[in-house]
Amino acid sequence: MKTDLELIQDVKSGMKKSFEELVRRHERFLIKVVVRMTRDLNAAEDVVQDSFIKAYKRLHLFEGRASFRSWLYQIALNTTRNRFRKTSRETIGTEHMDIVVEGEVDQHMSALDVRGLLQKEIDRLPDRQRTALSLRVFEDLSFKEIAEIMQCPYDTAKANYRHALLKLKARLEGNVALKTWSEQPRFSLLELGVNQMEVDG
Amino acid sequence: MEDSLKDTEWWWWIDYLENEFDPTLDKDLELLLEHSAEDRDSFENFRLLKQWVKESDPASGVDSDQCLMRMRSHIMSAIDQILPIEKEAKSVCDASP
Numbered sequence: 001m002k003t004d005l006e007l008i009q010d011v012k013s014g015m016k017k018s019f020e021e022l023v024r025r026h027e028r029f030l031i032k033v034v035v036r037m038t039r040d041l042n043a044a045e046d047v048v049q050d051s052f053i054k055a056y057k058r059l060h061l062f063e064g065r066a067s068f069r070s071w072l073y074q075i076a077l078n079t080t081r082n083r084f085r086k087t088s089r090e091t092i093g094t095e096h097m098d099i100v101v102e103g104e105v106d107q108h109m110s111a112l113d114v115r116g117l118l119q120k121e122i123d124r125l126p127d128r129q130r131t132a133l134s135l136r137v138f139e140d141l142s143f144k145e146i147a148e149i150m151q152c153p154y155d156t157a158k159a160n161y162r163h164a165l166l167k168l169k170a171r172l173e174g175n176v177a178l179k180t181w182s183e184q185p186r187f188s189l190l191e192l193g194v195n196q197m198e199v200d201g
Numbered sequence: 202m203e204d205s206l207k208d209t210e211w212w213w214w215i216d217y218l219e220n221e222f223d224p225t226l227d228k229d230l231e232l233l234l235e236h237s238a239e240d241r242d243s244f245e246n247f248r249l250l251k252q253w254v255k256e257s258d259p260a261s262g263v264d265s266d267q268c269l270m271r272m273r274s275h276i277m278s279a280i281d282q283i284l285p286i287e288k289e290a291k292s293v294c295d296a297s298p
Contacts, residue, residue, distance in 0.1 A: 034258035052276045118257040
């Protein structure tokens, strides 16, 4: 199997078909990271398509100092920012918005409640902490890969991840009874989802 | 944070969870887990938190084969309309002042 660099070389020498293999290799990663940024599948599809097309057009500028995936990620990040400049969380400043959380949280929160609460809290994290958390937890990337994508030192990537988890822990302990949840270590969101489906059904 | 532990001490548990802790000190943390209920709770909270974050992924299930195939087809159609990459690069260079 050819490496990304070999495929890129093929494309640079005129073999457009090799680009399709690059798309196949990285489309799944890219659609997921963009959906996490936009929370809109249709918009994310557009961004991913634009990003790959931009990558193709700029492939002559790719020197292979970073991985193709991290280069692609940077293009997708910029494409998303440009597209959603007016409504992005940076410009509307959601980082400083107060999230309304019920004073008393029902111990039997549904999976959707918990998922929604976590997503809101993740959204409130500073960009770089959210990115490190997302790449580590959702994509299972190593800190070396995360550092490359985030264009920062290894220790910085790890510190961003640690801070993200610590902040989430503190906020959840403040908002919902994480300690109560932890008394039931096998009580996971997946199980909550099953319970909710049973109730709904 | 209400806890008396410093951030750096919490980091131990996060690093341990992520297999990033100094392996020569792993045994020490294992002893703590074995003998301290408080430390077990700390570690378990981080483990659960990570699990819940993972399960709350807003992108879960968005990468259906159908969706990926549709995107790929659009991308490759668009690329077919573009000049081969070397010509594209050259035309960009030629156009620049």
